[in-house]
Amino acid sequence: MAKHWWKALTVLILIYVIIKGFTIDIPIIGTNGQSSRGLFFHVPMWICMYTMFTISVVNSLLYLNKYDLRKDALASAAASVGVFFGILGFATGTLWATYTWGGSFTRDPKQMLTAVALMIYMAYLVLRMSIPDIDKRARISAVFNIFAFALLIPLTYIIPRMVDSLHPGSATTPGFASSDTDNNMKRVLYPAFIGWTLLSVWIYTLLVRYKKLELKNIFK
Numbered sequence: 001m002a003k004h005w006w007k008a009l010t011v012l013i014l015i016y017v018i019i020k021g022f023t024i025d026i027p028i029i030g031t032n033g034q035s036s037r038g039l040f041f042h043v044p045m046w047i048c049m050y051t052m053f054t055i056s057v058v059n060s061l062l063y064l065n066k067y068d069l070r071k072d073a074l075a076s077a078a079a080s081v082g083v084f085f086g087i088l089g090f091a092t093g094t095l096w097a098t099y100t101w102g103g104s105f106t107r108d109p110k111q112m113l114t115a116v117a118l119m120i121y122m123a124y125l126v127l128r129m130s131i132p133d134i135d136k137r138a139r140i141s142a143v144f145n146i147f148a149f150a151l152l153i154p155l156t157y158i159i160p161r162m163v164d165s166l167h168p169g170s171a172t173t174p175g176f177a178s179s180d181t182d183n184n185m186k187r188v189l190y191p192a193f194i195g196w197t198l199l200s201v202w203i204y205t206l207l208v209r210y211k212k213l214e215l216k217n218i219f220k
Contacts (some may be wrong), residue, residue, distance in 0.1 A: 009198070013194055017040055017192045021040040021192070038096040039189060040189055042093050043192075044195075045196065048081075048082075048196050049082050052078045052084075052085065052204065053148075056145060057075070067135075067138075073208070073211045075141070082121065084118075085196075086121065093111070093114075110156075113159055118150050119146075127141060128141050154186040
């Protein structure tokens with residue numbers, strides 16, 4: 001039981017984040033209104049996504065170094081969790097945009113490019129399912145994963161900051177800084193980063209355990 005303490009901590013943190021996220025007093029600025037509560041859910045989802053995609057590409061690189069199929073399985077598991085949290089991040093952002101931008105999908109560059117990045121990773125998962133040979137699948141998927149990660153940061157971070165966008169952090173819209181965030185909100189936001197990231201790691205470990213059962217001849 002001692003080694004599972006972090007899972008109990010994850011549950012406690014997320015209970016705190018969810019309850020406080022919907023009940024604390026937040027500053028009402030411009031058209032944001034109560035929608036600013038989305039900060040506690042939307043931004044942490046992207047942190048989880050980036051974390052998982054980083055774990056995934058590192059394992060793909062390790063696979064290509066020694067052709068260890070266990071690393072390919074770890075890369076696949078992390079990518080799956082990353083896509084899951086990426087979809088949650090996109091969905092929460094779309095909901096937030098409904099109240100602040102006047103529409104769920106406004107063809108904003110940040111939205112469009114993020115959707116493209118997610119579709120690239122979805123293509124990675126589809127590619128894996130379409131190749132029956134395990135060694136060939138691992139090699140091709142590893143190369144594709146590196147390609148996907150190389151595009152991830154430019155598509156979701158660099159290019160959106162260089163063009164006009166409604167999203168904070170673009171060329172025409174100032175980004176959020178720590179000094180811009182209300183102290184009351186920080187007491188929820190920072191635990192949210194920890195809690196949601198721990199949840200993504202938890203889901204990742206469960207998926208890895210499943211893959212170990214699925215590929216028990218490899219995981220010895």
